[in-house]
Amino acid sequence: MTTPSGRATSTRVAVVGGSIGGMTAAGLLRDAGYQVDVYERSPGPLSGLGTGIVVQPELVRFLLERTTTTLEDISVPSSSMKYVDASSGALIGATDDSWRFTSYNALYHRLLENFGLERYHFSCNLEQVVDHGDQVDLTFSSGETAQADLVVLADGGASAGRRQLLGVTPEYAGYVTWRGLAELDALSASTRDYFDDTFTYGLLDDGHLIAYPIPVVDAEGQTRRALNYQWYWNVPAGPALDELMTDRNGVRRPTSVHHHDLRPELLAEFHSRASERLTDTFVELLHAAREPFVTVIADADVPQMRVGRCVLIGDAAVTPRPHAAAGGAKAAADAWALVAALTDGGDDLDGALTKWEAQQLPVGRAYLQKVRRMADVLQHGGRFTPGDPANRFGLPTVVAG
Ligand SMILES: Cc1cc2nc3c(=O)[nH]c(=O)nc-3n(C[C@H](O)[C@H](O)[C@H](O)COP(=O)(O)OP(=O)(O)OC[C@H]3O[C@@H](n4cnc5c(N)ncnc54)[C@H](O)[C@@H]3O)c2cc1C
Incomplete structure (x- = not known):
């Protein structure tokens, strides 16, 4: 576990969106000593309507490394x-x-149980985000406001934060x-x-x-x-x-x-x-x-994952299509990489965010290209070759340029 630094303990982090990416980030940042609040639009605990998710290492890494959950508790094999x-x-x-x-519900409820409800705020629909360079102001539909030194926008494929900061909306x-x-x-x-x-x-x-x-x-x-x-x-x-x-x-x-x-x-x-x-x-x-x-x-592509003290993670950054079964894994990987960059960056918060963006943006964009290529074949009767490594589930390996 990361040793809390002096800077971490005084830094306020607001995580917008309390699903897979947001809860992984929230748990990791809190473990690293940050003051973390999660703002979730839903009025109560989320439900995945019983839909399935293919297990990738990044998806379950937090639960396996930071809680007592085992792979057998949350998944079945084939x-x-x-x-x-x-x-x-x-x-x-x-x-x-x-x-x-695994299933969405199996993951979400364990992530929520680990984080607790004290600083997980339901019914907080982000309406406005204003970055002032060293502080960010958030306004929710209820009229309530929050301030933070760092905002993690994990508000999914229709991200309000992304729309405001980058003008990007998902395309059918x-x-x-x-x-x-x-x-x-x-x-x-x-x-x-x-x-x-x-x-x-x-x-x-x-x-x-x-x-x-x-x-x-x-x-x-x-x-x-x-x-x-x-x-x-x-x-x-x-x-x-x-x-x-x-x-x-x-x-x-x-x-x-x-x-x-x-x-x-x-x-x-x-x-x-x-x-x-x-x-x-x-x-x-x-x-x-x-x-x-x-x-x-x-789906949606983005030119950047960071605007001032706001970072976009998971589907709120690059929104992929589901065919390589790693959208949740990408969200969790963004969170792990963010906390690693912040920990390595010491007091240089802005430098850490720049480094993180340079690392994660190519991963998200390469993954988007991969799933778009898979969709072209799967939806239009092309040759989907059994065992083709290009179609294997998971995030692509991106070599730093
Ligand atoms: C059909 C389908 C199958 C999939 N299968 C897989 C799979 O097998 N494996 C895999 O890894 N991934 C899969 N995915 C993708 C995966 O579900 C997403 O990539 C993953 O949930 C992204 O996590 P996230 O935390 O970034 O966003 P989300 O899970 O979308 O969470 C966004 C959160 O933000 C909240 N929110 C939204 N707007 C606001 C707002 N304005 N203010 C506050 N909160 C807000 C939402 O309520 C939600 O809780 C699949 C997706 C689909 C559609």
């Missing part, structure tokens, strides 16, 4: 990757890659993803066996599916295995997208339409398209899922 034609069922290839899968990628979770006991034995111990790619000419097991923690704290899937649909921007993203009350949702807000005819179309296009095995999985919902895929 032993292979399988690539199939989702319309015929033909096997395209298989590899022996083994991965572990041309496709959406349907996501859902099926209980193992809701599936026939053959469908369960088909998906349970593997990461499955279901390839189509105009999109793709993925399916993999994840841990679900029940109200009693017991963990069970379930199957998580995503089905990516190409949908042009304009009327088709607007119709898809309009909820049962006629409201056009910007990012996701959650299950309870889905128009019944849309859910019917989802199921009928599955029956027309997919093999019976995929259809069974999709039909068995509780509460499917739809999310737009968007």
Whole structure:
């Protein structure tokens, strides 16, 4: 653990956004002796709606190194990757890659438990950020304000901080993803066996599916295995997208339409398209899922990750698409690198931030290029070669220039 320096103990850090990146940064900065407050827009604890996340070392590093959490507590394994034609069922290839899968909720609740609620402030929607060079003023929608010597903007892909400081907003990628979770006991034995111990790619000419097991923690704290899937649909921007993203009350949702807000005819179309296009095995999985919902895929590039005493981390900096399963890992890696740079930088806070930005910006941008290349193939029927190292999950290795 880092030894708190005199500077650290007197430096006030505001972390905006209390999810994976924000909570990793908050925990590390507090351990390093900083006075850390987290400002989160949500009125209460966040929920990942039961969706899965592939474990990368950076994603779970804080929990494994700084808490008593073990990998077994928060994840389940699989032993292979399988690539199939989702319309015929033909096997395209298989590899022996083994991965572990966790869930958003499993990570978030442990990060929150570690940080505690005393300085985690709910219902704080950042409205304005003003950098004065040596101090930053924050204003929230409630009218409340906060001051800090350093602000970590970890407010995700639609970052208000990024919009204000850099004028960057996310751009629609041309496709959406349907996501859902099926209980193992809701599936026939053959469908369960088909998906349970593997990461499955279901390839189509105009999109793709993925399916993999994840841990679900029940109200009693017991963990069970379930199957998580995503089905990516190409949908042009304009009327088709607007119709898809309009909820049962006629409201056009910007990012996701959650299950309870889905128009019944849309859910019917989802199921009928599955029956027309997919093999019976995929259809069974999709039909068995509780509460499917739809999310737009968007991304954003940034020219910088630091403006004065504000730093952008995770999705609030470069917002990637999900295909290399390392967006959360990138957010956590930004946080680890930030604290390492601050610790190495001694009293030179500005020098440390400059050094950190030079290190992390190329990683984020290279990752964005990687997932855009993967999307070109996955969404447009290109050749997605089993085992191709260019498509392997994880952050790219960037050699410092
Ligand atoms: C379909 C899909 C699948 C994915 N699969 C994986 C995977 O397998 N592995 C992986 O590593 N990553 C995956 N990701 C990516 C991962 O979810 C994100 O990259 C990761 O959550 C980014 O973390 P973050 O902390 O930067 O931002 P987020 O998790 O988006 O958190 C942002 C936080 O800021 C808060 N906030 C927003 N605006 C404000 C505001 N104005 N004021 C205050 N608070 C605010 C939000 O409520 C939220 O808590 C996936 C993403 C998607 C969409």
